[in-house]
Amino acid sequence: MKYILVTGGVLSGIGKGIIASSVGLILKSRGLRVSAIKIDPYINIDAGTFSPYEHGEVFVLDDGGEVDLDLGNYERFLDIRLTKDNNLTTGKIYQSVILKERRGDYLSKTVQVVPHITDAIQEWVMGQAKVAVDDNGFEPQVCVIELGGTVGDIESMPFIEAFRQFQFKVKRENFCNIHVSLIPQPSTTGEQKTKPTQNSVRELRGLGLCPDLIVCRCSTPLDTAVKEKISMFCHVEPKQVICIQDVSSVYKVPLLMEDQGLVDFFCSRLNLPIATKHNKMLRKWKEMTDRTDRFLESTSIALVGKYTKCLDSYASVIKALEHSALAINYKLEVKFIDSVYLEQSTERDDPVKYHQAWQRLCSANGVLVPGGFGVRGTEGKIHAINWARKHKKPFLGVCLGMQLAACEFARNVLGWEDANSTEFDPNTKYPVVIEMPEHNPGQMGGTMRLGRRRTIFKSTSSVLRKLYGDVEYVDERHRHRFEVNPELKHHLEEKGFHFVGQDQEGKRMEITEIKDHPYFVGVQYHPEFTSRPFKPSPPYFGLLLAAAGKLQNYLIKGCRLSPR
Structure with a gap:
């Protein structure tokens, strides 16, 4: 050795x-x-x-x-x-x-x-x-x-x-x-x-x-x-x-x-x-x-988070976006947006930052809401998700991003104005996101649902399933202690918020999609951790394809890129 x-x-x-x-x-x-x-x-x-x-x-x-x-x-x-x-x-x-x-x-x-x-x-x-x-x-x-x-x-x-x-x-x-x-x-x-x-x-x-x-x-x-x-x-x-x-x-x-x-x-x-x-x-x-020095076309992704002052906080997310942009021969512009500045309170306190944040969001070709913890900025993330859903902008929600997408849908489509995660509002009337029952609240370190877990696809028409190569399941890495409330699943699905991937026991919601949309996907796991320069993560790859206007053509061709 x-x-x-x-x-x-x-x-x-x-x-x-x-x-x-x-x-x-x-x-x-x-x-x-x-x-x-x-x-x-x-x-x-x-x-x-x-x-x-x-x-x-x-x-x-x-x-x-x-x-x-x-x-x-x-x-x-x-x-x-x-x-x-x-x-x-x-x-x-x-x-x-x-x-x-x-x-x-x-x-x-x-x-x-x-x-x-x-x-x-x-x-x-x-x-x-x-x-x-x-x-x-x-x-x-x-x-x-x-x-x-x-x-x-x-x-x-x-x-x-x-x-x-x-x-x-x-x-x-x-x-x-x-x-x-x-x-x-x-x-x-x-x-x-x-x-x-x-x-x-x-x-x-x-x-x-x-x-x-x-x-x-x-x-x-x-x-x-x-x-x-x-x-x-x-x-x-x-x-x-x-x-x-x-x-x-x-x-x-x-x-x-x-x-x-x-x-x-x-x-x-x-x-x-x-x-x-x-x-x-x-x-x-x-x-x-x-090749990276010769790209002529470009696309932009709005990364809406709360740690945007330290870009290393999203190191793997940024790399996953870069890997996907490389695969489609596009230059990538990541527009970092502090989600706090998308909230109405910011408009009152600092209207300049509020309008700048919304201008950056509205000018992006796609929207990404990554994982995170804590209540600060969550309402701003929900506003960004709502904008992406209504304006048909390609959207990917990862971990907390998927959970907030469920909350946004419950509020604005189901009419549950109080819908929220119990992480942010323990007394919400509509607990769309709840704490996992096995979580031990007495200790912080190493108590989340961590590591590689299997997700079973429940739909053969799922966009993400096709991007993964039409497989029956995927193994991806997790890091969370809250989940979408399984008791409210049927209410969301009745209105079009489909849970196309679940865990092996069928209890946890892992992947969600909205069909009548260019690309609206949420994943409970963190696919960025397994992205590689020559093997981009499928959820991020789908986001970049949709942002560049190439997703449907890619799917029609059997998930094959055109020759370079």
Whole structure:
């Protein structure tokens, strides 16, 4: 087993996740089996209770693991399926060590950070690195490990020490360290500054890890003199300094890295059995990135949510839209709309933002209401859904978006003015959305309906069924603790709000459609989590097709796109 550790310096959010994903993609394109682990040095057990404003979206895995959004990057780039144990946190490590101590595994010993915590980290990494990540069941050959945060943070010290020991345990020929650092370029001088990178590498070396590659994040390509300066002061050869400048698409990063000789470096440094020619995987990747620069037609989607100030809150949603736009050769414009500004109270308090929000909504080719929690902005989302339904605009509601679509329909078609979710109004006369009976309200973390669940199609004429390939069922990932009230199902269906997909027991409403509409679909699950660059999620794909005016033609042709 080969291990590639990705660390970061200067500041967080520098792009370590994309770098780690790109390294994995390059190696996989040369015929290697690749796995990935993300280490987050916070004490939380998982990411399930995080605020989207602080950490971005919570990515959900097949096994129900609520994890860091970087695991979404790994799955999308490598087309693999990870487990919750591929996201390692300080909380998980300390929890496992404390349980062992209570069980008596450390009798007569003082339990300390070194060696007990550091040993637990190494054992976890070695054990998880060997777990198969695809359907063939073969053990991976390379594991890419991303250490979150920044070198020098007190929280990451036990992990740095663990990997200092780890490099000797697995031998030098099996361990490689990539250090990602920032090269700032102040606008006053325009000069690329290397001092932050020098200090960051010095800090890392002082802790016992010597970077084999230094990946420099910069706004423009590195000057040769700057690269040589980094080489001189950071004790690496110039070929070990990789430049990743700002690009129009993250999908170009693997190509940038390969062009700078990354494959040859890994081949010699880790003695990897790399194929001499890359397979069609990377060729398809390059063709995809080339096409994005040549698109002439465009379409726009209004994303109506409550976390629009932090776009990482909708990272997978945005990627799913991008994958679908790529498939139909369209440029994509996502119009982010804070749903609060669509409400009547905003018109009174801030009429400018109210009219701007409605102008953005009305000028979009399609409307998307994604998942979320809390009452803030829900009325604005209902207004957007009502507008999309009445004006025949393509609409997709995901999780909460589907639940609010049911509430909107009940209010404005059934005449139930008080219809609502008990999450927002526990005393509503018409509880269209209710809390699931098995939910444990005494604990927040990990108590939702999580992970991969099966949805059975109940209609052969369903648009979404056709988009999925006319299958009888689909397996998608869930994250919710509220559901459409099954006791009110028949009232909604009588008026045209059809539940075309349900769970295996036939109790939970999973997919809804309105027939007399270009595209009005709601799904209780989160299809964005399984979308891939070359395999777009069918619900999002349908939305983009409808927004571009191509859905009916696509369905008539048997769900086949016209040749490019």
